[in-house]
Amino acid sequence: MVSPAPAAVVGLGLALPPSASQDDLWRDFFAARYEGATQALAARIFANSGVRTRQAAVSPLLEDVADWPTERRMRRYQVEALPLGKEAVERALTRSGLAARDIGLFVVCSCTGYATPGLDILLARDLGMAPGTQRLFVGHMGCYAALPGLGAAADFVTARGRPALLLCAELTSLHIQPPARRVDTQQIVAHALFSDAAAAVVLAPTSAGAGRPAGSGGYVVREIAASTDTSTADHMTWEVTDLGFRMGLSPRVPQVLSVHVGSLVGDLLARHGLTVAQVDGWAVHPGGPRILNVVQRELGLPDEAMAASRETLAAYGNCSSPTVLLILDRLCRLPSAPRRIVMLAFGPGLTLYAALLTRD
Structure with missing residues (x-):
């Protein structure tokens, strides 16, 4: 009996919104949200965050979303996440040498926005995936979601012998919170660290990996x-x-x-x-x-x-x-x-x- 072929990474693609320096974000937006000892605390947290630059689809240097209701934030998520996710997926597919119609399972991970139809359906439509492509949305798992998503995609590849695609897309910039009336260290840390990005991975059976582009991974x-x-x-x-x-x-x-x-x-x-x-x-x-x-x-x-x-x-x-x-x-x-x-x-x-x- 022939053992099923394990899944290999045959394409990686990234998409990043415009970036800003941590110093500019602090000086031109966040510093004004705090006063006195709280401002001094926040300044230390930003300075010691380990972050030099980060990206925002909705930059606080241009738009302050802190008072936006959740509905407005979710509508903006749909506007910004779709092209960002599409860019990451197209880059991953190009590096893999596969076409969107070859994908058997499309997994999407996101905890920063929700809509129905979601990114999985809209991107499958826009990219020309086959009507029979299966889809899985992994929501609200947070920072670790890429790995269970990777596991689900790899298991599909091994079981079905067909390629799978994983997309992780997050717009944390949509969730800046209003200034707190009391010291809220947890929010200061969140505001100092989080950023936006999309990343996609194409997985295929190892037996189908011959001839894939150099640098595409192969793991x-x-x-x-x-x-x-x-x-x-x-x-x-x-x-x-x-x-x-x-x-x-x-x-x-x-x-x-x-x-x-x-x-x-x-x-x-x-x-x-x-x-x-x-x-x-x-x-x-x-x-x-x-x-x-x-x-x-x-x-x-x-x-x-x-x-x-x-x-x-x-x-x-x-x-x-x-x-x-x-x-x-x-x-x-x-x-x-x-x-x-x-x-x-x-x-x-x-x-x-x-x-x-x-x-x-």
């Missing part, structure tokens, strides 16, 4: 693993309010990650006869500098192992679900691309996801 998805600590469910939240979606981010999140990340990664690698030292590529979701520091310490990683994650945070900010794919793209573009990559992402639950990707 086989070996396994997706997860660990959720439901006792800390209140540590990270993303609540729908009348004024957009509101982030809750406990300062205890890094401590929870420190308890679980070592066993999650160690067990995943052990199932494939590997150790941490044998992994030469790390794509760690940069929820913030403290989270990267905790992961580095608990896994015993050298500074160079975290470079791609820190550089992505600096250049793009925390883009929620697309971020780990931005790091994967950065690793794939290295002059000497890694042979084994572990991807890590974290989000509400409190949930940790890990993926192992390898190439010959």
Whole structure:
């Protein structure tokens, strides 16, 4: 009996809205939202965020959405997310050498906007996907959504022998909150970190990978693993309010990650006869500098192992679900691309996801 062919990454595509420097965002918009000691606190948080530049489809330097009702924000989401998602998908398809009509499953992840018909239907229409293309929308999972999305797409490829496409598209700029009457450190942190982006990945059976374009990845998805600590469910939240979606981010999140990340990664690698030292590529979701520091310490990683994650945070900010794919793209573009990559992402639950990707 012939074993089913595992799924391989055969195309990656990114799309980024216009960017602004962190210094300009602070000086020209956010600084005026705070006074006295709160302003001093916010200035330190922005300065120590690890972010140098970030993108916004709806830039606060041009439009202040803080008082917009959720309905208005969702209508704007439809306007901005559709072309951004289309750009990312078209780039991924071009790099894969496949056409939209070849896709058997189209997975879309987003926690920053909702509409029906959604991005999955509208993009399938605009890109010319076949009427029989299956679709899956993964909503409100937050920053880790790319990895369960990747897992669903890879499982489809393995089971059906057909290509699949994953798109992660987030517009966090639509959810800037009004100035608080009291000190709200969690909102300050969110306003200092989050950014907009779209990233798409095409997966195909390894047996169908011959002749794909150079630099398209070629990484086989070996396994997706997860660990959720439901006792800390209140540590990270993303609540729908009348004024957009509101982030809750406990300062205890890094401590929870420190308890679980070592066993999650160690067990995943052990199932494939590997150790941490044998992994030469790390794509760690940069929820913030403290989270990267905790992961580095608990896994015993050298500074160079975290470079791609820190550089992505600096250049793009925390883009929620697309971020780990931005790091994967950065690793794939290295002059000497890694042979084994572990991807890590974290989000509400409190949930940790890990993926192992390898190439010959």
